Amino acid sequence: MTFFEPPPPVEPNERDERPPSPPWYGPPENVIGRAVPIDFVLARTEMVAVAVWGVAAFPTGITFSVATVLKGSNQDIDLDPDMSMHRHSRLRRTGGADAALPDDLFRFGVQLANGAKATNLTTGLMLQGTPTGAVLMPRGGGGSDRIWRQGWWLWPLPPEGPLAFVCEWPAQGIALTRYEVDARTIRDAAREAQSIWD
Numbered sequence: 086m087t088f089f090e091p092p093p094p095v096e097p098n099e100r101d102e103r104p105p106s107p108p109w110y111g112p113p114e115n116v117i118g119r120a121v122p123i124d125f126v127l128a129r130t131e132m133v134a135v136a137v138w139g140v141a142a143f144p145t146g147i148t149f150s151v152a153t154v155l156k157g158s159n160q161d162i163d164l165d166p167d168m169s170m171h172r173h174s175r176l177r178r179t180g181g182a183d184a185a186l187p188d189d190l191f192r193f194g195v196q197l198a199n200g201a202k203a204t205n206l207t208t209g210l211m212l213q214g215t216p217t218g219a220v221l222m223p224r225g226g227g228g229s230d231r232i233w234r235q236g237w238w239l240w241p242l243p244p245e246g247p248l249a250f251v252c253e254w255p256a257q258g259i260a261l262t263r264y265e266v267d268a269r270t271i272r273d274a275a276r277e278a279q280s281i282w283d
Contacts, residue, residue: 107215108145108146108240108241109146109216109220109222109240109241110222110238111222111224111238112141112143112145112146112148112238113143113144113145115280115281115282116143116144116278116279116280116281117278117279117281118141118142118143118147118148118278119141119142119143119274119275119277119278119279120140120141120274121140121141121142121147121270121271121274122270123137123138123140123149123266123270123271124136124137124138124139124140125137125138125264125266127151127250127252127262127264128252128254128259128262130257130258130259131156131258132155132156132157132257132258133153133154133155133156133254133257133258133259134152134153134154134156135151135152135153135154135193135252135254135259135262136151136152136154137149137150137151137152137250137264138150138152139236140271141274142242142271142272142274142275142277142278143242143275143278144242144275144276144278145240145241145242146238146239146240146241146242147238147239147242147243147271147275148224148236148237148238148239149236149237149239150234150235150236150237151193151234151235151237152228152232152233152234152235153191153232153233153235154231154232155230155231155232157231186206187256188255188256189255189256190254191205191252191254191257192204192205192206192252192253192254193205193250193251193252194206194221194250194251194252195219195221195239195248195249195250195251196219196248196249196251197219197243197244197246197248197268198243198244198245198246198247198248198268199244199246201218201219202218202219202251203218203219203220203221203239204221205221205223207221216240219239219240219241220238220239220240221237221238221239222237222238222240223235223236223237223238224236224237224238242271242272242275243268243271243272244268245268245269245272246267246268247265247266247267247268248265248266248267248268248271249263249264249265250263250264250265250266251263251264
């Protein structure tokens with residue numbers, strides 16, 4: 086006798102196709118993004134650095150990675166952004182303009198040329214209804230106590246003009262830091278993204 090038994094077979098009429106995800110949830114599943122030669126160190130102190138790389142352009146947005154890197158191992162610094170936000174979940178409940186952000190909370194965001202911005206502090210809000218501005222959605226991450234690599238999806242495709250990557254981490258000595266790239270390079274690459282099927 087076994088404790089775990091296989092589930093009953095699924096009837097054909099129960100195998101309805103999953104509807105496509107909204108475009109702000111992630112890159113189109115039928116498209117291979119085009120790599121964009123954008124990589125840079127966004128901020129650096131004596132003990133910690135923040136870098137952006139691995140940009141890929143799609144017709145509807147871009148994917149990229151952000152790495153937080155410590156010079157040495159430090160168990161007191163939480164590099165996992167999900168765990169950090171969970172620890173400060175009070176922010177999501179109380180929120181508002183008067184809510185103070187904890188100094189140990191790593192903040193990252195982007196700003197498009199039209200003024201729209203999205204940050205890692207508002208990603209959960211994108212699960213409620215259709216967004217009216219830019220969206221930054223996490224795409225998985227991993228690492229150790231010295232480095233954390235976090236993938237991101239930015240929707241929509243940035244318009245012509247500067248695209249700013251912004252971070253701040255007061256507890257680690259990183260003041261508000263901004264790095265701009267020309268979105269034209271991204272838009273040109275997006276036109277070369279490949280569809281897998283028609």
